[in-house]
Amino acid sequence: MIILGFESSCDETGVAAVCTERGLLSHALHTQVAMHADFGGVVPELASRDHIRRVLPLAREVLAEAGLTLDDVGAVAYTAGPGLAGALLVGASFAQSLAWARGLPAIPIHHLEGHLLSPLLAQPAPAFPFIALLVSGGHTQLMRVDGVGRYELLGETLDDAAGEAFDKTAKLLGLGYPGGPALAALANHGDASRHSLPRPMLHSGNLDFSFSGLKTAVLTRLKTAREQGGDTPALAADLAAATQDAIVDVLVAKAAQALKRTGLKRIVVAGGVGANLKLRERLALALRPLKAEAFFPPLSLCTDNGAMIAFAAAQRVNAGLFDPKAPQATEHAFSVRPRWDLAEISA
Template structure:
């Protein structure tokens, strides 16, 4: 069975083709980073308009790469939420229109489930069950994953997500957009031990996170450095970037390992854009070796939002018997705010 998948929840337009037997066949992706850079962040109206311009050319590109036509497709999948309402509507309406025209089922997919299952596209892929660390610009969660649609929330951020902590700290340091990768590049030139920044909730008894206090600490330290004689030096800027990255990674790594010990599992999966961070990857690889376990990441080009993870998540739900392929009703809605368990619960009933 071949599934055509669409992702348009924020500032990436992704289209992909996945076969339930052969895996990923093709994927095409356009990032809007250059367009939003002048604004220092995503402008929802511009994002929606750009998705409209990109979605059909990317569909043709993916089909050509896979050497397929729309007549070879058996189902259409799309991100139904969470995300920006206007952006979600572009992908959803295109997916539902194609499905209606071809008489195919349309499969709404939760954006986080796409991220959660994306490491299964890697080689080797993890087996169930595993603990997942979801880290992105909008989400930081620890989940226990027993199987497709069977998720238990272990902990989550109480305020800012890890990606927000990266981006907001980068903005304070005067770095470009997107801030996370820019801060990580600068951090490679600095000393991570130069500044003693807080590790919020690192030693709390639960598995929750908090990053807003770290951002405040970076601002306080930055103002002090700028107020010194001669102002902030480039060396100090790099040191502050390195210290900030180290603090975020310490919290993510510490909580992830605590979750592994409590669960008794030996497989850790990391997904979401922050999962591409070099320091976080190395930290978790080293820590999991000490535990006698393994850590799995999606391929680097599939860490950010993409259509492959949406088509793949739909394929996994089909294989698990969680999708009614006989349903040809094409009324739909998008859900800018959507708890992952609201999708999983009906499938478990």
């Protein structure tokens, strides 16, 4: 079965075609980074309008690239949440309208499940069970994954997520949007040892996270430097490096703890922060003594994308968690979930 998937939860419009037997056939993505850069962050109304402009041309592009027509499509999938309500509604309404017009089943997908399963698109792909470190936007979570739809929350952030810590610190340093990649790039020119920043909850004894205090520590150092006339490009680079080190240290330590507690030997890292090269390097070093392996989605699929949504839908169909022939699959009444706990879809 060919599944056409749509992602529109925030500031990327993604469309992809996935075959339940052959995997990913084609995908296309439009990012709104340039549009939102002038505002220093995502403007929900602008995001929704841009999704409307992009979704149909991207769908046509994906079908053409895969050599498909709508007659070949057997089901439609879309991100139903979590995310920005208006943005979610664009993808959901387009997908449901297309499904209704063609008499196809429509599959609502949890955005984080898409990220969670996206490393299965890489080669080699991890086998179940594994630990998943989800570091996407406002989410930082450690999950035990025993199979498709079988997820157990082990720990999560109590306040700011890792991605938010990157973005908020980048804003303090006067960097552009999106802040995470800009801070990581600046960190390459800094010396992290010049600033000792906190590692929140590093020794908490559990697998939860907290990153809000990190931003406050950077703000305090900036204020002091400005009062003393030491606010220089070198200071910004050093603080960027120190911030990145602090975030990565906590993520790696908690990931290693999760592996030790569960006895598992595989961990997948998914979400935008998963593209951070420092995180990949440190995690690889930490896993050696544990004789464990790390798996990542392809770099092009770390951010939000349609491939992960169509692929998650295919996995749910293959696992028997969604029956395309069930009457409710073609009812086409729908809603979106701006807030949606991943545990709610766990079998």
